[in-house]
Amino acid sequence: MTARVLDGVATAAAVKDELRARVAALRERGAAPGLGTLLVGDDPASASYVRGKHRDCAEVGIASIEATLPADASQADVAAAIAALNADPRVTGFLVQLPLPPGIDERACLELVDPAKDADGLHPTNLGRLVLGVDGPIASPLPCTPAGIVELLARHGVPLEGAHVAVIGRGLTVGRPLGLLLTRRGIDATVTLCHSRTPDLAARVREADVVVAAVGRPGLVRADWVRPGAAVLDVGITRGPSVPGSSKVRLLGDVDPAVDAVAGWRSPVPGGVGPMTRVMLLANVVAMAEAALRP
Numbered sequence: 001m002t003a004r005v006l007d008g009v010a011t012a013a014a015v016k017d018e019l020r021a022r023v024a025a026l027r028e029r030g031a032a033p034g035l036g037t038l039l040v041g042d043d044p045a046s047a048s049y050v051r052g053k054h055r056d057c058a059e060v061g062i063a064s065i066e067a068t069l070p071a072d073a074s075q076a077d078v079a080a081a082i083a084a085l086n087a088d089p090r091v092t093g094f095l096v097q098l099p100l101p102p103g104i105d106e107r108a109c110l111e112l113v114d115p116a117k118d119a120d121g122l123h124p125t126n127l128g129r130l131v132l133g134v135d136g137p138i139a140s141p142l143p144c145t146p147a148g149i150v151e152l153l154a155r156h157g158v159p160l161e162g163a164h165v166a167v168i169g170r171g172l173t174v175g176r177p178l179g180l181l182l183t184r185r186g187i188d189a190t191v192t193l194c195h196s197r198t199p200d201l202a203a204r205v206r207e208a209d210v211v212v213a214a215v216g217r218p219g220l221v222r223a224d225w226v227r228p229g230a231a232v233l234d235v236g237i238t239r240g241p242s243v244p245g246s247s248k249v250r251l252l253g254d255v256d257p258a259v260d261a262v263a264g265w266r267s268p269v270p271g272g273v274g275p276m277t278r279v280m281l282l283a284n285v286v287a288m289a290e291a292a293l294r295p
């Protein structure tokens with residue numbers, strides 16, 4: 001078997017086309033969606049993700065507002081920058097790029113974001129709404145990577161209802177909220193949320209119809225861990241050695257490429273879940289701007 005590709009680039013492009021039309025409709029009604037970002041420090045990967053978010057905004061017609069702070073910014077500096085984004089009328093949604101530099105309390109910062117402007121869905125109020133299963137017109141923004149994974153599977157026709165999903169990794173941006181999203185009414189998967197202390201991880205993965213690896217350990221998920229035909233989603237991105245004869249670094253996922261011989265579906269790194277994370281951020285900004293127009 002050769003796994004079919006869960007193509008994040010093509011899927012994100014299709015979602016972007018839909019969003020472009022929704023942004024144009026918002027503008028006709030006098031609304032101007034604007035995404036703010038706060039980048040603290042000089043981590044090259046974070047800086048590149050933030051640049052990508054602003055490029056994406058330009059592509060669909062969303063305004064973007066950038067705030068940056070140096071790596072030695074204090075907790076009070078970060079709090080003040082968040083307060084400024086909360087108060088800025090051009091910013092209809094914003095995010096604090098993670099991780100923050102050592103010494104800054106990430107959770108405390110996330111709590112300072114106005115939940116109505118929380119483009120990442122990581123404020124406790126919005127995570128609480130995810131726990132409560134609040135849906136419909138007052139639905140809260142969803143964390144972007146979990147939402148992107150569900151969208152990627154849906155648009156490739158991979159069923160989740162009744163499926164057993166093994167999620168590896170219990171972090172705030174992926175594993176923990178993904179477990180909540182997948183078990184929501186209407187999605188109806190059964191989830192095993194695995195982590196570094198899960199005994200016999202390989203056995204838990206072997207039971208799964210869908211595997212999501214979000215650990216950051218290259219090649220962790222091996223071919224002999226995967227049930228034949230399973231869908232395997234790779235969220236891990238580790239920068240490896242450069243490609244010989246080039247300045248480009250190799251990006252390594254959590255899934256061993258040999259899994260392709262066993263799996264039914266696999267999302268690549270790059271080009272799988274990453275582009276979906278980016279486009280779901282835009283989807284949140286658009287949905288929040290639409291919600292703000294409702295009486």
Ligand SMILES: Nc1nc2c(c(=O)[nH]1)N[C@@H](CN(C=O)c1ccc(C(=O)N[C@@H](CCC(=O)O)C(=O)O)cc1)CN2
Nearest residue numbers: 049095096097098099120144173270271272274275277
């Ligand atoms: N505030 C947040 N911080 C972080 C989040 C998040 O959702 N909100 N997620 C990640 C980083 N991230 C977005 O911020 C992100 C990661 C990867 C990609 C992506 O497109 N990756 C490419 C590869 C590009 C590369 O790494 O060179 C791919 O997979 O094709 C987009 C966004 C942590 N922080």
